[in-house]
Amino acid sequence: MKITGYRSLTTIHNWGRPIGDVNGLVMSGITDVPILLLETDEGVTGVGLGAHADIARVFPAVEGEDPRAVSALYDRMLAHVFKSGHAGATYGAIGAVDMALWDLKAKLADEPLWRTLGARDRFVPGYASGLCMGLDDDALYALYGEWADRGYSSAKLKGGRDIDRDIRRMVGVREVLKRNSPRPAIMFDVNESWSRKQAVRHIAEIEQHIDLTWIEEPVRRWDAEGHALISRASKCAVATGENLTGLDQYLALFTAGAVDVVQAGMVWGITHFNRVATAAHAHNLPVSPVGYNANPIAHAAAAVPNLLTVEVQDWKTPFGLTVDQQIVDGGIVLGDAPGLGIAVDEDLIVNKRQSGQWNVTGGPHVRPARAGLRLVPES
Structure with missing residues (x-):
């Protein structure tokens, strides 16, 4: 079995309420959920969740490899980005691929991942x-x-x-x-x-x-x-x-x-x-x-x-x-x-495309200028 390619799509999660933390809020309560689908030559697809903007940079480390060698492929991905580092968006892509690899490994064993582990x-x-x-x-x-x-x-x-x-x-x-x-x-x-x-x-x-x-x-x-x-x-x-x-x-x-x-x-x-x-x-x-x-x-x-x-x-x-x-x-x-027990309805997601707002300007992923420097309470 070999890894042959990947597909990437984005769905949304509707929380039904404003969400966020001290750094900011998403008032709509609708956030993006990126999905990575890792393809193999035997038609089995692995599912990974999480932002993976750097997937094109990371994927060559696993292309053509047997997905069952998960731990070795994880280290291979880290080695592949050795000079420029693996933090931030790159580590997100590595995490999404790693998740999809473990999903594949358990699917090939025809058992839930918790049993495989x-x-x-x-x-x-x-x-x-x-x-x-x-x-x-x-x-x-x-x-x-x-x-x-x-x-x-x-x-x-x-x-x-x-x-x-x-x-x-x-x-x-x-x-x-x-x-x-x-x-x-x-x-x-x-x-x-x-x-x-x-x-x-x-x-x-x-x-x-x-x-x-x-x-x-x-x-x-x-x-x-x-x-x-x-x-x-x-x-x-x-x-x-x-x-x-x-x-x-x-x-x-x-x-x-x-x-x-x-x-x-x-x-x-x-x-x-x-x-x-x-x-x-x-x-x-x-x-x-x-x-x-x-x-x-x-x-x-x-x-x-x-x-x-x-x-x-x-x-x-x-x-x-x-x-x-x-x-x-x-x-x-x-x-x-x-595997992870996650089934993805690609047609539904693509045909009813919706947009989330996790990374809005005032959202929780943007650190406020006065964070850690406030002297008095703020509402």
């Missing part, structure tokens, strides 16, 4: 994460009430501009989730919007009101010294890592004792997650993949020994995709469909 149980524990910065309080509590209906007792909220508002909302969501647990787990994500001492001050105030499970990305992703300072000053865990593109970028965090919950972005692929999980395990740390459409990395998460929980951002699926999984019982129940 050695998982014993199809259930993956999760926490609810509504990307909820743009919701008012009533809408926020209604949203997490729906998560509670699905058995969830853990939730992550977005914030970072107004600590009084943030505390009120965390306490409110905790009360909503008490229908499933007397002590729900509450996490808080400020998406790199604080300075070191702001983080220490704000976390101390939060911890007067709530038993915070973790603070996520309190300072810039590369600030190992800052994360270590915050971890030592706080009772809650420090979680970070979703934006790191490559195992090498975690070394400074491990060396400084700067991370308590090791995260990995789902869009960076399965091999990346597996290597990060192994490195975290060697440091006696838990791992938690950060959410994405269709939860593809849940298959790998089911097989690692140090999984803490998986971020689940929505129970709906992108337009034109059918996903063999259930969002119930406080987690993800993976199905038996071969």
Whole structure:
């Protein structure tokens, strides 16, 4: 079997509400979902999800290769872009190809990927994460009430501009989730919007009101010294890592004792997650993949020994995709469909083309000019 080509298309996910974080919002609630389809000479197609603008640059590393050699092909892709580096958009393309390769490998074995990767149980524990910065309080509590209906007792909220508002909302969501647990787990994500001492001050105030499970990305992703300072000053865990593109970028965090919950972005692929999980395990740390459409990395998460929980951002699926999984019982129940269990209706997506707005000017992927430099709360 050989890899012969690829097709690329884009669908949308309609969240049905504004989504975003401290950096910005997508008010329409409609976002793009890029899909990579990896072709073989035997007619089996692999599916990878995530932005892959650099696919033309990465694809020569796998063209003509046997797709079953997934780990070797992952390293071959990294070697192929050696001189100019693999960060950013390039790493996204590598992740999408890697995901499609693992999908192919499991399809050829005629089994779901979680079995191919050695998982014993199809259930993956999760926490609810509504990307909820743009919701008012009533809408926020209604949203997490729906998560509670699905058995969830853990939730992550977005914030970072107004600590009084943030505390009120965390306490409110905790009360909503008490229908499933007397002590729900509450996490808080400020998406790199604080300075070191702001983080220490704000976390101390939060911890007067709530038993915070973790603070996520309190300072810039590369600030190992800052994360270590915050971890030592706080009772809650420090979680970070979703934006790191490559195992090498975690070394400074491990060396400084700067991370308590090791995260990995789902869009960076399965091999990346597996290597990060192994490195975290060697440091006696838990791992938690950060959410994405269709939860593809849940298959790998089911097989690692140090999984803490998986971020689940929505129970709906992108337009034109059918996903063999259930969002119930406080987690993800993976199905038996071969590979990732993602079926793509190309005709439907192409004939009813819709556009998302994830990368709008004021959206969450654009860092505001005053991020980390605010002295007083901002609404």
